[in-house]
Amino acid sequence: MTGREESPEVLGPQLLGVVVGGSLSQGLEVRLEDGGVVEELKVGTFVTIRGERHRFFGMVTDLGLASADPRLPSALPDTTNPAIVRILSGTSAYATMQVTPSLVVGGEETSLLLEGPQPARSIPFHFSRAYRASQEDVQAVFGAEDERHIWIGSPLDMEDTRVCLDLAEFVKRSNGVFGKSGTGKSFLTRILLAGILQRDVAVNLVFDMHSEYGWEGGSEEGHAVKGLKQLFGSRVAVFSLDEESSRRRGLSPDYLVRIGYDQIEPQDIETLAEMLNLTQNAAQATYKLASRHGQQWLREFLALEGREELAALADQLGEHQQTIESLRRRLDRLNRMAFLVERSPEDSVRRILEYLDRGTHVVLEFGRYGSDLSAYLLVANLLTRRIHDSYVRRKEQSLGDRAKEPRPLVITIEEAHRFLNPQVAGLTIFGTIAREMRKYNVTLLVVDQRPSGIDEEVLSQVGTRITCLLDNERDIEAVLTGASGARELRQVLARLEPKQQALIFGHALPMPVVVRTREYGPRTYAEFGFREQAELAREAEKDLKDLFG
Amino acid sequence: MEAPERLGEVVQASTDRFTAQCYRLYGAPPLGSLVRAGEREPHVYGIVSSVTTSSLDPTRPVVARGASEPTEEAIYRSNPQLERLLRTDFEAMTVGHTQDGTIHQYLAPLPPHIHAFVFRCTPDEVRAFTQRLDFLPLLVGARTPPGDEVLAACLREAASAHDQPTEFLVQAGRKLALLLGGEMQRLNTILRRLPL
Numbered sequence: 002m003t004g005r006e007e008s009p010e011v012l013g014p015q016l017l018g019v020v021v022g023g024s025l026s027q028g029l030e031v032r033l034e035d036g037g038v039v040e041e042l043k044v045g046t047f048v049t050i051r052g053e054r055h056r057f058f059g060m061v062t063d064l065g066l067a068s069a070d071p072r073l074p075s076a077l078p079d080t081t082n083p084a085i086v087r088i089l090s091g092t093s094a095y096a097t098m099q100v101t102p103s104l105v106v107g108g109e110e111t112s113l114l115l116e117g118p119q120p121a122r123s124i125p126f127h128f129s130r131a132y133r134a135s136q137e138d139v140q141a142v143f144g145a146e147d148e149r150h151i152w153i154g155s156p157l158d159m160e161d162t163r164v165c166l167d168l169a170e171f172v173k174r175s176n177g178v179f180g181k182s183g184t185g186k187s188f189l190t191r192i193l194l195a196g197i198l199q200r201d202v203a204v205n206l207v208f209d210m211h212s213e214y215g216w217e218g219g220s221e222e223g224h225a226v227k228g229l230k231q232l233f234g235s236r237v238a239v240f241s242l243d244e245e246s247s248r249r250r251g252l253s254p255d256y257l258v259r260i261g262y263d264q265i266e267p268q269d270i271e272t273l274a275e276m277l278n279l280t281q282n283a284a285q286a287t288y289k290l291a292s293r294h295g296q297q298w299l300r301e302f303l304a305l306e307g308r309e310e311l312a313a314l315a316d317q318l319g320e321h322q323q324t325i326e327s328l329r330r331r332l333d334r335l336n337r338m339a340f341l342v343e344r345s346p347e348d349s350v351r352r353i354l355e356y357l358d359r360g361t362h363v364v365l366e367f368g369r370y371g372s373d374l375s376a377y378l379l380v381a382n383l384l385t386r387r388i389h390d391s392y393v394r395r396k397e398q399s400l401g402d403r404a405k406e407p408r409p410l411v412i413t414i415e416e417a418h419r420f421l422n423p424q425v426a427g428l429t430i431f432g433t434i435a436r437e438m439r440k441y442n443v444t445l446l447v448v449d450q451r452p453s454g455i456d457e458e459v460l461s462q463v464g465t466r467i468t469c470l471l472d473n474e475r476d477i478e479a480v481l482t483g484a485s486g487a488r489e490l491r492q493v494l495a496r497l498e499p500k501q502q503a504l505i506f507g508h509a510l511p512m513p514v515v516v517r518t519r520e521y522g523p524r525t526y527a528e529f530g531f532r533e534q535a536e537l538a539r540e541a542e543k544d545l546k547d548l549f550g
Numbered sequence: 551m552e553a554p555e556r557l558g559e560v561v562q563a564s565t566d567r568f569t570a571q572c573y574r575l576y577g578a579p580p581l582g583s584l585v586r587a588g589e590r591e592p593h594v595y596g597i598v599s600s601v602t603t604s605s606l607d608p609t610r611p612v613v614a615r616g617a618s619e620p621t622e623e624a625i626y627r628s629n630p631q632l633e634r635l636l637r638t639d640f641e642a643m644t645v646g647h648t649q650d651g652t653i654h655q656y657l658a659p660l661p662p663h664i665h666a667f668v669f670r671c672t673p674d675e676v677r678a679f680t681q682r683l684d685f686l687p688l689l690v691g692a693r694t695p696p697g698d699e700v701l702a703a704c705l706r707e708a709a710s711a712h713d714q715p716t717e718f719l720v721q722a723g724r725k726l727a728l729l730l731g732g733e734m735q736r737l738n739t740i741l742r743r744l745p746l
């Protein structure tokens with residue numbers, strides 16, 4: 002006998018229970034056959050329900066205990082007797098699960114055969130049987146790995162089953178990776194970025210705050226994990242804002258980003274108002290400055306010395322002297338950002354665009370400036386604004402000719418709530434990008450641990466949300482904004498494991514899913530396209546042999 | 551195969567129960583045991599729900615006779631006519647019948663005839679009959695006072711005919727638990743009467 006014959010699949014899917022009530026909006030109540038199974042089920046487990054005509058696919062959203070007699074607690078049987086316990090469990094005292102049916106996966110209708118799973122608009126009848134979903138069911142729902150799907154993780158308790166994400170669909174809208182610190186956001190982001198690269202569905206621009214996506218990142222266990230450059234070589238360019246940090250890590254960046262003062266616009270300063278502790282008046286004064294002094298407004302302003310010069314300027318602008326003085330004090334901070342130069346010898350934006358146009362993915366490492374939020378905000382906002390401008394221009398020039406359109410671009414930003422909070426979402430380019438969807442072929446991948454800080458309207462534009470554990474009520478609420486079945490998903494979200502588990506829902510998936518995130522590490526680099534030097538050498542040798550015999 | 555023991559004849563019958571008079575004084579089967587009325591099909595199955603011994607002639611009530619006898623046994627030895635003056639009857643609650651060779655665990659269309667022979671089912675018959683427990687509602691639903699005692703006795707009797715009595719009782723218990731959904735106390739009372 003082979004091992005295969007002994008495996009449980011051969012015995013057919015595991016019967017869990019029968020439908021005894023519920024509704025489409027609130028989910029179905031399933032009475033479990035066997036009391037003990039409730040301990041093995043989890044919120045998020047996939048279930049198929051065989052109705053009379055259709056097969057439904059859904060997820061466990063709650064588990065409960067019930068008794069046929071409400072007086073059970075006062076008429077307690079002899080629970081030390083195992084036979085009595087066997088008699089009562091599943092009968093007088095039983096477990097229930099709440100299942101939200103999301104899809105119809107099989108049945109008589111031809112549309113299902115032709116188009117695959119359809120959103121569930123009906124429910125199975127009473128006494129329909131609920132089974133643990135099989136590997137085939139999951140595959141039928143989420144698709145198999147192919148040129149547009151990547152494997153993102155496995156459903157709970159189904160380690161061998163792969164849940165796939167339709168990346169081609171994914172990059173058509175802005176998306177978010179959420180979760181509190183240490184839950185696996187960066188690892189998930191690496192998997193997504195690598196997937197986008199592998200499937201070639203878009204080109205990435207990553208504002209890499211903690212310098213962890215380009216060459217290498219760290220894990221909590223203290224070992225290094227490979228970044229995109231190590232996996233994909235020349236298909237990735239690492240740009241740096243901090244030469245020193247790169248050099249300290251023994252890396253030579255592909256390009257050193259410098260930003261001229263003349264590239265900074267009043268808007269950029271206004272976006273930083275909160276971080277720089279600027280008063281509203283001071284922020285507004287920058288607009289006057291700029292209209293008076295043109296492109297060099299900031300450099301000239303920072304060059305002013307002494308109270309007299311500032312007083313004279315205040316006079317000219319019709320501002321209070323204190324306003325101008327405080328503005329000057331706050332902006333002094335910019336002088337500490339060594340990547341800011343009077344006039345950039347080269348246009349960093351043009352260089353980034355050149356790379357992106359060639360299909361080379363760009364990771365901009367912030368080095369030590371990653372710990373200075375105002376620097377991160379300033380640079381990401383400023384570069385993105387100009388890149389977006391260029392995209393808008395080119396998209397409009399292409400006049401609908403796809404070949405002339407710029408490549409779809411995915412911009413990854415961290416601490417997204419800093420860019421997209423209600424105060425600044427209207428000012429920053431990121432708010433614009435999130436709202437205009439992919440009209441200009443640019444979308445965002447926002448990575449954030451505090452989604453409640455993100456403007457609600459922007460959040461509602463986030464197409465697919467991948468969220469690890471969140472424990473703050475307001476964050477949970479925010480992430481679920483506008484999601485159908487939010488009430489049920491809330492149960493699921495609050496019970497994720499603290500690491501490497503995520504709830505994913507939105508436009509790139511047919512239904513919400515909880516996964517154990519795919520492993521990203523030494524054992525799996527090859528799956529993401531990494532090949533060891535030795536292997537490459539062997540291959541080259543073989544090619545030569547094939548060529549010359 | 552062991553032949554079923556013929557115990558007596560039906561002397562009174564209605565849709566949901568029948569009474570048999572035993573051929574032998576004290577010849578009734580134990581409470582809860584499975585009996586079958588009818589020599590040929592259709593058989594009617596019943597669960598023994600009460601046993602009564604009384605005077606054969608209701609106009610001549612039984613009187614005490616042992617004042618000067620040393621033992622109870624001696625009373626019967628000294629009065630051999632007693633065997634003819636007393637009768638043992640038992641009542642059975644109908645729990646099924648056969649029709650065209652198939653056992654149905656619900657009431658028969660008609661009760662057994664008077665004088666129908668009543669047999670005690672052999673362990674094989676008991677096992678075959680209690681393979682399914684669809685007759686339990688008939689016992690659960692019988693609201694006569696000793697109903698649950700009969701039910702418990704029935705399960706005890708049936709269990710002893712099965713190879714794995716405890717397993718049988720657990721399965722039966724689960725069935726009961728579903729039937730007695732909202733009546734936890736009652737279920738407990740029955741379960742306490744089972745050798746679990």
Ligand SMILES: Nc1ncnc2c1ncn2[C@@H]1O[C@H](COP(=O)(O)OP(=O)(O)O)[C@@H](O)[C@H]1O
Binds near residue numbers: 181185219520522
């Ligand atoms: N997909 C994964 N593969 C391997 N390890 C992971 C994965 N997800 C999370 N981890 C583990 O969890 C730790 C925290 O993940 P990380 O992505 O750094 O969290 P976050 O960015 O949310 O703070 C990592 O150091 C790693 O040990």
Ligand SMILES: [Mg+2]
Binds near residue numbers: 183186187
């Ligand atoms: Mg991180």
